[in-house]
Amino acid sequence: MKRTIFDKIWDAHVIKGITEGPSVLYIDRHYIHEVTSPQAFTGLEKRGLEVFRPNQTFATCDHNVPTINQHLPISDQSSRLPVEKLAENTKKHRITYFPLGDKRNGVVHIIGPELGLTTCGMTIVCGDSHTSTHGAFGNIAFGVGTSEVEMVLATQTLLQTKPRQMLIKVDGELGKGVCAKDIILYIISNLGTSAGTGYFLEFAGSTIASLSMEERMTICNMSIEMGAKGGLIAPDQITFNYLKDRDYSPKGEAWEESVKYWETLKSDVGAIYDAVYQFSAEEINPMITYGTNPGMGISVTGSIADNLKDNPSSMKALEYMGFAPGEKLIGKRIDYVFLGSCTNGRIEDFRAFASIVKGRRKHPGVIAWLVPGSKQVECQLEEEGIGDVLRKAGFEIRQPGCSACLAMNDDKIPSGKYCVSTSNRNFEGRQGPGARTLLAGPIVAAAAAINGVITDPRELSYEF
C-alpha cells in the first residue's frame, strides 16, 4: 500500500480504533495558553484527575498580554486573571511554563519550533486553531477545543476520525516582492475558505521545497483559513538544519537516530489523495484582502470582483469594509499597520519589512505596531541591527505577544480604521469592534507603512 506522509504519521499514533467510529490517537506534544486551558483544568479537577503526562505539555501566555511594559503587572484585571490562573494551574500540575518576561516566552506557535519542542513526525495539539503551523516540520498538528485539551491532559490521547487528504502543489519560481504569505493568500482566494473542511493538506512542489522553515510555517499556519484540519510539508534537509541544536531538539546519538527516522517521512510515489490542486508560482502576485474572510483576497494591484453585488454575504462584508464591487485598493489611505502574529512575527518577517523601510520614513499618518512573536525574535532584532533600522525609519518595536491579531489585549484597532495586518484573520471585529483589516504579507505592509496608502511594493526599489 502506498502511503502519504500523513498516513505514516497517523498509523504510527493510532492506539486503537472504534468500530464505525473514531480512532484513539496518541498525542506527542501538547501546547497550552491562558485562553483555552482554564476550563480544562477545572474539568480535570472536578473529575479528580491528575495530568497524565505533564512533561509532554508546555505552556505560554500570549493572547492577553500587553506589548509594552511587560515588567509591570498586567493592569487590565480581566487579562491578568487568566494569566495568573495559567501560572497556578501549571505549577500545581508540574507543567513547564514560560511566563511573561521569560526568555522563552512568546506566541505559542512561534516558540514551539523555536525551542525545538516541535520536531518531525509528531502529533501535536493545542487549544488554538493555528496549531496547523507546526505541520511545516512534517507533523500532524491541529487545533482542538477546550474539552479536548482536557482529554489530552487526562489521557495524552484524543478520539479522532481520519480526515480526507488534499495535495496542494506549487511549482515554479516566485516573482520579485512575492512572499510565503502571498502564496497562501493566493491559494485561499482561489479555493475558498471552506475548501479544506474535512481535509488534511499536504503542501508540496518545487516552490514549497525552496522555502525556508519560517516561510513554510506561514503557509501551514493559514491552512485553517481554508477550513482544513491542518496542513503539513514533508521534512527535508532545510527542516533538519533548522532544528539542529535547538534547546529541546534531540542531541548526539538521539539526533542521528531521529533524523534517520524523519527522512522516511515523505509520501510514497503514487500515494492517493482525495483531492489535488496545482498552482504555478509565476502567477502569484503580492496579495491583499478586501473583505471579511481570508478568502476575499486579490493581487495588490487588482480590483474587487464586480459580480459580488449579487451575493448578500459578500455585500455585507464590503459594506463593513467601506469598499464597493469593482473598486481597486491601490492608493487607498490606511491608518494602521500591524507586523506580527504567529503568521508573520518571525525574524525573517522583520528582515523583509526592514528591507523596504531602510532609508525611508514611516508615513506620519500611519500608526505602526511591530510586534515580535517571541522574546527570542525580540533579542535577535537587536543583535542583527534590525531594531536600529526600524527605529531610524520612525518605527517603534513592541514586546512579544499576539497583540493586534485579535482584540483581546490592549492593542486594538479603533472602529472604522483601516489596518494592513500581517496576521491571519480579517473577520469583522477581529482586531477590535468595527476595525477594518486588510491581510497582507510583511512586504506589502511595509510599503503601506511608508506611503500611507496601499502600495505595490514592486514600485519601491529595494533590495530583496
Place this chain on the structure above:
Amino acid sequence: MSFEKFTILKSGTINVPIENIDTDQIIPARFLKTTSREGFGKNLFYDWRYDSQGKMIRSSELNENKGEKILVAGRNFGCGSSREHAAWAIYDYGFRAVISSFFADIFKNNALNNGLLPVQVSDNFLDRIFKNIGSDIIINLPERSVTIYSTGETEHFQINSYKQNCLINGFDDIEYLISCRHETENFENNRKK
C-alpha cells in the same frame, strides 16, 4: 462536563441566513477572559445584537429569542478560531441544535463535545427552512432526520454513530479515553523499544 441527553427536538428557529459565520462573530475575543464555562450566552453574537454604545439593536432577530432552541445559519458555520466558547455561548443562550449546509470541523467537534447538535443539511433544504419562516423544525437524532413541521419536508443528515450514541446518552469522550489508559501505556512502552 455533562449535558442534557438529546433525542427528539421540536422547536421554533432563529434564522441567520449569512454565510461563513466565524467564531469571532459568535463570541468576540474580548469576552473570552473568564475562566469558567458558564455565562457566555449573554455575549453571543454581541456585535450583531448591540451597537457600539452597548444599546440593543432592535432589528436583530437574535434579540427576539422566545425560547427557540434551534439556530439556523448560512453555509460554513463556525469557521475560524477553535474557541469552544462559541459552542458554550450558543448552548448557554438556549440553543440545542444548529442547522447549516456546512460546518467548520473544529466547531462541529466542539459542539458535539458539549451536547449541541450540528445538523448538516443540503443547500436546498436550508433554503426551504429560510423560506418557511415561523415554522417549527423537528430534529430526530435516533432517526437522523430533520423535518420542516409546516410543510412536512424531511431530510436525513449524517452523524458518526459513536457521536450519535454519546449525544443520545449524554456521554462524553473523556470517560472512554480514561478506560483506555492501560492500552495507552502499552503503546508508550512499545514505542520506546
